[in-house]
Amino acid sequence: MEHPPVAQLAPGQWVLLSYRMPREPSTPRIAVWRKLKQLGVAQISDGLVALPADARTREQLEWVAEEVTEAGGTAGIWLAQPATLAQERELAAAMAAARAEEYRKVTEEATALGGQLETDRLRGVRRLRAELHRIGRRDYFPPRERDLARAAVEHLVAASATPSKKRPVTQS
DSSP, X not given: OOOOOHHHHSXXXXXXXXXXXXXXXXXXHHHHHHHHHHHTOEEEETTEEXXXXXXXXXXXXXXXXXXXXXXXXXXXXXXXXXXXXXXXXXXXXXXXXXXXXXXXXXXXXXXXXXXXXXXXXXXXXXXXXXHHHHHHHTOSSOOHHHHHHHHHHHHHHHHHHSOOSOOOOOOO
């Protein structure tokens, strides 16, 4: 009898940030919120967020915790494991859904750029590639929309590289 991989037997480890910040001034609170959004955290409840545990995510949340305490708040870093696989799947699904929405926007923008002038398309390709990279840094559970967004951007690249059929005819 074959045994399923260990990853299927038990949930994995997550790094949690528990934090509380003063209401005023609001600027540090907004900065922390933006940083957490940039990291792609799963919001478990008010003041409690999670990321899959590895050295990078732990360090990132430790930096955010430091920002919270410097702003007069309280913060703690915890390593935890969901009690059930269903809970972990729920966290992962929420994170994947958030990234899927971001990838859909990239796909829509790439499609819209297809009808633009070549210089605008090339500028758009650079911007969309950078956006794909930013999303990828917080994409822990890649949805299928990732491949669709990448393909849309690469299609735009290929279309920009293909010589236009409507070239002016020069006379010798």
